[in-house]
Amino acid sequence: MSALGILLRKELHATFTSPIAYAVATVFLLVTGYTFSLTLFFTKVANLTYIFHQMYVLLILLAPVITMRTFAEERKADTLELLLTSPVREVWIVLAKFLAQLTLVAGLLAGSGAYAVILGRYGEPDWAPIYGGYLALLLLGSLLVAIGILASSLTENQVVAATCALGLGLMLWFADSASYMLPAPLDVVAINLSLIGHFTTFVNGSLFLSDAGYYLTLSLLALFLTTRVVMDR
């Protein structure tokens, strides 16, 4: 097994033996399940758009909770010293943490897949927006996890890490609002930085490479910065 595999196994073990994972999963599935039931009951329309938008908000709120311990806890307990004095490149340490937390996010989304199954069983939903919505949520989850890990790498205080990650996530959500106050071409930059702008197209069933590229580029940037933070010592 490669160094990444060994580290990933350890991170998955730490993630799924922590009560945080189960608390987050319970909240996520309870809230989305409640909304799904109500929406279906009142509208009788086989579509998940409302749920996807709610999941978008929930991920912004819950991703910092999922990721806050990744580096902060290791720094506080000095176990980072064990990892960083082992013959392992820093990038593998960062990637293992990222993939483990993304697995948890993917697990949450998979759990919510039950709603799509119910729609498919009892109705005739348009599947394109559903596939698009799940892809968008996975890409959004990837970016939020990468941001959370970056925040966690900067401090040994988990609450500070979660707060900073939440702040960054909210700023990205509302980035397009700043475009009204900014001169060209900065207004375009602000619009293109917005999380929601790149999310809505997927949920409407349209797939643009530029939207996927946005999430992937920012995720990679956050992971690169995290690696630099960990290497700077």
Add this chain to the structure above:
Amino acid sequence: MTQSPQPPSDAIVALEGVSKRYGRVAAVSDVTLVVQRGEVLGLLGPNGSGKTTLLRMLTGYLTPTAGRLVVAGFDTERQPMEARRRIGYVPESLPLYGHMRVREFLWFIARLRGLPRTAATAALDQIVERVRLGDVASAPIRTLSRGYRQRVAIAQGLVHGPEILVLDEPTNGLDPRQIIETRSLIRELAGERTIIMSSHILSEVEKVADRVAILLRGRLLAVRSMADTPNLEELFLSLT
């Protein structure tokens, strides 16, 4: 001291002009030192003298601001992975994953430090017996006493069979019995590998080390053989 950074045949660690600065504060200043293969070197100095910083640079946790470190012929900056493979490190704070069981933790460390699966299994059995962890091998680390945690920390430093063992204040916080046990373990290991240990306690270094390096305010003041130092206390007071 102006020894070459390239270790002579019987030298295993060489530091040349090593410094670490944090802004204007120098934690370690211009340290040059050679450690011989198989010896126990004691780094002696009061708290804040730069011992931990020096050990952290040696193990690759910190990067020196200036100077060069060579471990078993490998430059710690140019060939960090090769250098790290040859070192076992037991930090003062005993960093361990509390949620893991002892065997699980040692298995993780052995695999992380490059041992293949079968070799890791054999090394694990050997180290559990060597450090006398058999009674608690299946226990979660968070339930262990300080003495057992110290043994687990030493076991993780040894499990991959490193040529050099680095111990930062290895008897800190232990009761008298545990101190005696740790000392005797270090002496047992001394014949097999090179040991570099830090301590702020004179008697600790006196009882365990073959040579002593005295640090004060980040500077290396002297390196002496214990055989040629009948009274370490006197030497320490005369230098500081």
